[in-house]
Amino acid sequence: MTDIDGFDLIAPKAYGAHGVPHDDWRELRKLERLHPCKPEGFDAFYPVVRHDQICEISKQPERFLNGFGIVLESTTQKEIIQADQGIGQMRVIIGMDPPEHRDYRKVAASWFTPRAINRVAPIVEESARTLVDTLVQRARGGEGECEFANEVAAAHPLRVLSAILGVPTEKEPQLLRLTNELFGSDDPDLQREGEDRSQAVQALAMEFFQLFSGIIEDRRANPTDDLASLLANGKVNGEPLGIMETLGYYLITFTAGHDTTKNALAGGIRALAEHPAEYEKLKSNPDLVPSAVEEIVRWTSPVNYMKRVVAEDLEFRGQKLRKGDNLVLFYASANRDESVFEDPYSFRIDRDPNPHLGFGIGEHFCLGTHLARQSQRALLRELIGRIDTLELAGDPVQIASSFVVGLKRLPIRYRLSEVA
Numbered sequence: 001m002t003d004i005d006g007f008d009l010i011a012p013k014a015y016g017a018h019g020v021p022h023d024d025w026r027e028l029r030k031l032e033r034l035h036p037c038k039p040e041g042f043d044a045f046y047p048v049v050r051h052d053q054i055c056e057i058s059k060q061p062e063r064f065l066n067g068f069g070i071v072l073e074s075t076t077q078k079e080i081i082q083a084d085q086g087i088g089q090m091r092v093i094i095g096m097d098p099p100e101h102r103d104y105r106k107v108a109a110s111w112f113t114p115r116a117i118n119r120v121a122p123i124v125e126e127s128a129r130t131l132v133d134t135l136v137q138r139a140r141g142g143e144g145e146c147e148f149a150n151e152v153a154a155a156h157p158l159r160v161l162s163a164i165l166g167v168p169t170e171k172e173p174q175l176l177r178l179t180n181e182l183f184g185s186d187d188p189d190l191q192r193e194g195e196d197r198s199q200a201v202q203a204l205a206m207e208f209f210q211l212f213s214g215i216i217e218d219r220r221a222n223p224t225d226d227l228a229s230l231l232a233n234g235k236v237n238g239e240p241l242g243i244m245e246t247l248g249y250y251l252i253t254f255t256a257g258h259d260t261t262k263n264a265l266a267g268g269i270r271a272l273a274e275h276p277a278e279y280e281k282l283k284s285n286p287d288l289v290p291s292a293v294e295e296i297v298r299w300t301s302p303v304n305y306m307k308r309v310v311a312e313d314l315e316f317r318g319q320k321l322r323k324g325d326n327l328v329l330f331y332a333s334a335n336r337d338e339s340v341f342e343d344p345y346s347f348r349i350d351r352d353p354n355p356h357l358g359f360g361i362g363e364h365f366c367l368g369t370h371l372a373r374q375s376q377r378a379l380l381r382e383l384i385g386r387i388d389t390l391e392l393a394g395d396p397v398q399i400a401s402s403f404v405v406g407l408k409r410l411p412i413r414y415r416l417s418e419v420a
């Protein structure tokens with residue numbers, strides 16, 4: 001038994017104050033049965049913390065549903081959502097169940113295959129090269145400092161995703177601000193200002209709508225071969241996507257693709273700075289870059305959890321669950337599961353095997369996985385080619401978010417290599 005009530009597992013402010021709750025997850029993984037939690041201010045839920053449990057549930061989408069929402073909202077958040085006529089009304093594929101989910105996933109699936117993603121390689125590589133150029137140019141006497149989370153980790157996927165979604169360069173700062181406000185809605189440094197939270201969320205939705213609806217209108221009139229055009233002119237079962245579904249596709253493609261990659265990069269650079277032997281190993285053997293990216297995704301687990309709702313009364317491994325019960329699948333816990341990973345609390349860029357769940361598994365496996373990997377690999381290659389050493393230049397600061405987790409500030413000091 002345990003006295004964990006679940007508040008530190010799910011409350012955004014707990015992550016901002018204390019970071020990711022690995023100690024609680026380690027204790028919960030020792031239990032054979034799912035442990036019921038009823039934290040103050042949230043609905044009751046069962047944390048699902050073991051690798052095998054998450055895999056089993058994720059492969060049964062008809063029994064464990066996404067359609068009731070993928071986030072366990074607080075009482076305050078639920079009130080805001082009920083009053084929201086904007087973002088809450090957009091339909092996104094990650095909140096759909098089969099067979100509808102499969103039909104909508106097909107709209108963009110062909111664009112995200114490994115072969116198709118190669119078309120954006122020049123954009124990805126140019127972005128990585130330009131950002132590291134800036135670090136080199138800023139250095140004095142071979143040394144420099146930067147705030148890596150925003151100046152590099154956020155800027156890289158922002159440029160790539162803006163390019164494929166048709167967002168003009170001059171509007172990229174606006175899009176970055178909107179994304180921070182969406183995923184940092186509980187963080188006082190990132191949340192949108194407003195008379196109250198409900199009005200702020202509605203204003204955020206309207207700004208997203210105005211930005212993306214203009215792009216959709218243009219791509220319907222003047223289609224190209226980019227993802228923006230594919231989504232704007234997408235069809236499901238022969239019928240054009242509705243406006244809320246189209247907007248939802250733009251929203252989830254950008255926000256999910258941006259913040260997950262940004263948080264993986266920031267957390268990965270922190271790990272490399274704190275483990276200089278691993279950074280030296282990576283510089284000495286650039287062929288380890290793909291393996292390093294997988295370890296970074298395991299280590300950081302930017303998508304911390306997804307909620308599932310039990311579709312009907314059932315038994316799960318001998319435990320009775322009721323229709324409507326909330327299950328919260330903590331991928332970050334599964335990625336430290338001692339029964340799956342050898343020495344899981346060690347950061348090892350050459351870890352093999354590495355069956356992490358950082359991109360999910362089953363029906364809702366991340367559609368943008370190949371692009372995320374490509375983006376991270378490109379930036380790592382540029383860094384190890386021109387940056388000799390990395391170290392922290394101050395204390396990293398965690399975002400007050402429990403759903404997509406990461407750093408909002410990462411001060412880094414670096415020394416250039418001779419070739420740079």
